[in-house]
Amino acid sequence: MSFTPIRILPDKSVEILDQTLLPQVERHLSLRSVAQVTEAIRSLRVRGAPLLGLTGACGLAIAGEERGTDAETLKQAAAELKATRPTAVDLGAMIDESLEAVGAASKTRTARKTALWKFAQQALTRQRERDMALANHGSSLPGLEGAVLTHCNTGGLATGGVGTALAVLAETWRIGRLQRCYVTETRPLLQGARLTMWELEALGISATLLPDTAAASLIASGRVNAVMTGADRIVANGDGANKIGTYGLAVVAARHGVPFYLAAPTSTFDTTTPSGKAIPIEFRGDEEVGGFGEERWSPKSGSTYNPAFDVTPAELITRIITERGVLQPPYEPAIAALTASNG
């Protein structure tokens, strides 16, 4: 595909593709301050766990230019960036890695700024390779030879590379196994309808869009051979957080004997959290539920319940696909071995 969701410009700014306007408008924004980066993350102009990690690294490099590179200043900027969205572990982890990289750099301000940009650029370059390795590992799994249901957006827009779950599906399509992709709308922000359908169209993959509420009956109808989603955080015991609605898909898939796959790079694993119960879940505002964008269709009175993510327990996950291979249950030892190796 020809879009670039994030790139570092020679003038030390960061250009992002504003995902809130897609697919109707392809507008790029230039970010030059920590405040602009935090706004872009909070409003989902950039989104998806791996892309949030890359944006965090870029945000810290911007902080170095804007505010300075002494340890206290960077620590403060890191805290502001991390506080934007709590569920995707990539964001905080990548910021911490970037802090470590600058910690190892020489004491001059120029050297420290260079180290921050270098770390961010290397992370951006690495992402494509990682995504492609993940896609190759996943493409021979059972069930992918037919129709696959996916949720939210896990393509290049979500990673800055070629994607996770969507990259597996694209590779499966390329080798002639996949026949159709079913895509949930993904209310309330419509990442499936707006972003995944846009990416699938560009890739030439046959795609069918459905309301989230139709997913259970679609699976029950036997039209789907597998369900595959991405993840925002996979913890030590294999429980995985992903876009709200994922848990329901996994329950229904299990009920009907359909394999349920999670695809995520190792940057999305968090072995310091023992189980899904301890994953922080982001709750978002009322305005996202009672309308879309400027448009309102629900009366203003009454409260909303708007979690952005839910947790799927490990026992409902058939396999976890990573760039280092495919994990199978029991996940606890498999994840410990995966994250212990520095591949």
Ligand code: MRU
């Ligand atoms: O709220 P979002 O759009 O950032 O949520 C994104 C998801 O839930 C994705 O499935 C997940 O980050 C995996 S991205 C490859």
